[in-house]
Amino acid sequence: MNRKPTNLFIEEILDLLSKLETCLLDLEKNFHDQELIDQVFRIMHTIKGSSSMFGFDDIAALVHEIETIFERIRTGKLQITTSLIGKTLEARDQIRCLLSPEFAKSSSSVVQNEKLITEFRAMISGRTTSPDISDLTQPPIAFEKSRAVSSWRIEFFPSEDIFSTGNNPIGLLKELCTLGECRIKLYDEGVPEIEKLDPHSFYLGWDIELNTSADENTIRDVFIFVQDHCSLKVEPYDKKNGDEGTKADISNHQDDESTSTSERSTTNDTATIKAVPENHEPGNDTDQPIAGLSQTQNQDGAQNIRVASEKLDRLVNLIGELVTAQARLNQTANQRNDPELVSISQELERLTGDLRDSALKIRMLPIGSIFNRFRRVARDIFEKSGKDAEIVLEGAETEIDKSIIERLGEALVHLIRNAIDHGIESPEKRRIKNKNCRGMICLSAKHFGRYFSVRVSDDGAGFDRQKIRARAMEKGLIREEEQLDDKDILRLICIPGFSSRSEANTSSGRGMGMSAVRKIVEDLRGSIFLETDAGTGTTFSIHLPLTLSIIEGLLLKIGGMLFVLPLATVEECIELTQKNENDTYRKNVTMVRGKIIPYIHLRELFSIEGQPPLIQQIVIATVDQQRVGFVVDQVIGELQTVIKPLGNIYRHVKGISGATILGDGTVALIIDLSTLVQEMSRQEKVKGRD
Numbered sequence: 001m002n003r004k005p006t007n008l009f010i011e012e013i014l015d016l017l018s019k020l021e022t023c024l025l026d027l028e029k030n031f032h033d034q035e036l037i038d039q040v041f042r043i044m045h046t047i048k049g050s051s052s053m054f055g056f057d058d059i060a061a062l063v064h065e066i067e068t069i070f071e072r073i074r075t076g077k078l079q080i081t082t083s084l085i086g087k088t089l090e091a092r093d094q095i096r097c098l099l100s101p102e103f104a105k106s107s108s109s110v111v112q113n114e115k116l117i118t119e120f121r122a123m124i125s126g127r128t129t130s131p132d133i134s135d136l137t138q139p140p141i142a143f144e145k146s147r148a149v150s151s152w153r154i155e156f157f158p159s160e161d162i163f164s165t166g167n168n169p170i171g172l173l174k175e176l177c178t179l180g181e182c183r184i185k186l187y188d189e190g191v192p193e194i195e196k197l198d199p200h201s202f203y204l205g206w207d208i209e210l211n212t213s214a215d216e217n218t219i220r221d222v223f224i225f226v227q228d229h230c231s232l233k234v235e236p237y238d239k240k241n242g243d244e245g246t247k248a249d250i251s252n253h254q255d256d257e258s259t260s261t262s263e264r265s266t267t268n269d270t271a272t273i274k275a276v277p278e279n280h281e282p283g284n285d286t287d288q289p290i291a292g293l294s295q296t297q298n299q300d301g302a303q304n305i306r307v308a309s310e311k312l313d314r315l316v317n318l319i320g321e322l323v324t325a326q327a328r329l330n331q332t333a334n335q336r337n338d339p340e341l342v343s344i345s346q347e348l349e350r351l352t353g354d355l356r357d358s359a360l361k362i363r364m365l366p367i368g369s370i371f372n373r374f375r376r377v378a379r380d381i382f383e384k385s386g387k388d389a390e391i392v393l394e395g396a397e398t399e400i401d402k403s404i405i406e407r408l409g410e411a412l413v414h415l416i417r418n419a420i421d422h423g424i425e426s427p428e429k430r431r432i433k434n435k436n437c438r439g440m441i442c443l444s445a446k447h448f449g450r451y452f453s454v455r456v457s458d459d460g461a462g463f464d465r466q467k468i469r470a471r472a473m474e475k476g477l478i479r480e481e482e483q484l485d486d487k488d489i490l491r492l493i494c495i496p497g498f499s500s501r502s503e504a505n506t507s508s509g510r511g512m513g514m515s516a517v518r519k520i521v522e523d524l525r526g527s528i529f530l531e532t533d534a535g536t537g538t539t540f541s542i543h544l545p546l547t548l549s550i551i552e553g554l555l556l557k558i559g560g561m562l563f564v565l566p567l568a569t570v571e572e573c574i575e576l577t578q579k580n581e582n583d584t585y586r587k588n589v590t591m592v593r594g595k596i597i598p599y600i601h602l603r604e605l606f607s608i609e610g611q612p613p614l615i616q617q618i619v620i621a622t623v624d625q626q627r628v629g630f631v632v633d634q635v636i637g638e639l640q641t642v643i644k645p646l647g648n649i650y651r652h653v654k655g656i657s658g659a660t661i662l663g664d665g666t667v668a669l670i671i672d673l674s675t676l677v678q679e680m681s682r683q684e685k686v687k688g689r690d
Contacts, residue, residue, distance in 0.1 A: 009054050016043050022372045024085050031080040041070040049225035059098050065120035091116050149213050153237035157205035159229045167226050176222050180212030312363050319359050320642035326352045367445045368396030370409045374416050381420045389424050389439035398445040411520040414513040415456040415540050423460030457539040463532040490530040494518040525657050527674050555636040559608040562668035569621040573635050576616040599629030623673045
């Protein structure tokens with residue numbers, strides 16, 4: 001069969017593989033969790049059916065063996081082991097690779113698939129060693145018949161649009177026959193006259209008597225891939241009533257089917273056969289939902305819709321333009337002093353704000369979608385390093401913008417690797433230090449205002465300050481008399497090429513990981529902080545805005561130029577007079593309620609010409625966990641603004657993270673406070689050395 005991949009198929013399989021990985025990692029902690037075992041089995045069954053439908057026979061063949069194993073685990077014939085979990089995770093990675101046609105055709109892919117199938121068949125047969133490759137030609141192992149055989153009555157009526165889903169009901173009947181002895185009765189009363197026959201529609205149904213040792217869940221699993229596109233009834237069959245009971249039921253069902261056929265002829269083309277709940281009596285269709293869905297399924301379907309990310313990006317961009325247009329209307333209304341126009345502008349501002357918030361919420365995803373990924377990363381590294389630690393996830397439900405999640409993942413991978421490689425000690429060393437032999441790494445997330453924070457903590461060895469200090473002196477980065485605090489350590493380890501290790505391994509040691517982390521965080525207009533104690537552990541904290549599209553800002557003026565500061569960082573504004581500067585001998589510090597706060601003259605920093613006013617304004621903000629002032633000519637007020645990226649020509653300008661267009665068409669630059677403070681600190685240290 002030729003492969004016929006579609007975007008929807010790929011998205012569905014990737015989503016299932018992600019859920020599979022999470023289930024397997026949870027199952028590794030509790031081998032006896034029956035719900036997880038059932039969930040893994042159902043995921044495998046769905047992947048197998050979907051892959052067969054689209055011609056991915058290599059995936060279906062591999063998944064069939066895994067499905068067989070978990071079916072035996074469900075019935076108590078096999079036990080879960082750590083090696084089985086590991087091998088299933090390996091198969092999960094192979095399935096993901098097989099979605100690429102180029103990889104699937106390679107010889108290495110074929111060999112790997114055969115190897116995995118061989119190993120899984122060895123597990124099924126209970127052998128401790130792998131069988132010969134010739135075993136691959138053997139037919140699948142039949143369903144166990146050691147359990148008591150019981151009879152089941154199955155009514156299966158596919159919907160008219162079953163073919164449009166890519167499913168073939170005959171294949172389902174063949175699979176059902178593998179469970180035991182089947183007696184099948186065909187219903188063809190719904191087939192219309194030949195001139196009204198639609199070759200793309202399905203009109204048949206079956207009444208099946210099945211004698212099997214399988215339970216009801218196993219029988220229903222056969223139809224799991226078409227459960228939303230059929231009428232299905234599964235119930236125990238009492239043979240004492242003989243054929244009379246069967247015939248009576250068939251007669252009632254025929255009447256019901258004729259009614260259903262009549263209903264289909266009077267409804268629109270998208271109508272399908274009604275769903276039949278488990279307590280349905282033949283001929284009684286009162287208040288039953290249509291379209292092949294139960295009420296619960298209908299509700300679930302209404303709650304979840306797949307939307308292309310490009311469409312969401314386009315929506316947010318349009319709302320951004322709407323915000324700009326609304327600001328222009330607001331400015332015009334105030335200038336004309338027209339009460340009616342001002343009222344309309346205020347109402348539009350309220351609606352625009354609600355629309356903006358709703359659109360941004362649509363783009364929000366729980367950060368748990370990437371948290372779960374790191375459990376697998378950590379597992380693989382632990383397996384190679386011989387270390388062991390528990391991964392604890394907190395605040396996985398915290399929602400942030402999808403564009404931030406996509407870029408934050410790489411930074412968190414580096415931090416997880418560092419926590420395992422540099423932080424968590426070996427079990428022997430932890431035992432000597434009277435620590436639990438199993439370490440702990442905690443990933444947590446939470447909101448605060450229009451920002452959120454992500455923390456990566458470990459209970460490992462912490463940073464060796466003396467070792468880092470010696471390495472920094474060796475590279476000429478610090479003077480001999482300098483002592484290092486947490487901020488200094490963070491600054492040093494984020495320098496490209498700086499590493500406390502003399503040799504690199506497969507996980508870390510080249511001094512590029514933390515440099516990449518800092519670059520990602522800065523690109524996302526965030527900040528990163530470090531807390532470390534020798535022998536106790538290390539915590540990295542990343543603070544980021546909830547969205548990169550729209551910002552609440554404070555509009556400032558310096559000379560003839562306009563700037564915007566992120567409002568979430570601003571604490572207060574105070575005046576700065578020439579007398580204040582003279583009192584501090586122009587040391588660029590001021591006293592605020594008994595505390596000394598340094599400030600930066602933005603006019604001097606950005607080389608803006610002209611004379612400052614006699615009374616300037618100091619905007620005090622919290623940057624990198626310290627209070628810093630920024631001197632400007634005038635504070636105009638708060639505004640909601642849309643962030644526009646700078647062009648390639650200006651991407652290297654330090655201290656500016658973007659721009660925005662105001663209501664009158666004027667461009668205002670958005671200030672990157674963190675970069676400014678870091679640059680000023682660097683310059684001060686250079687001056688101190690000179």
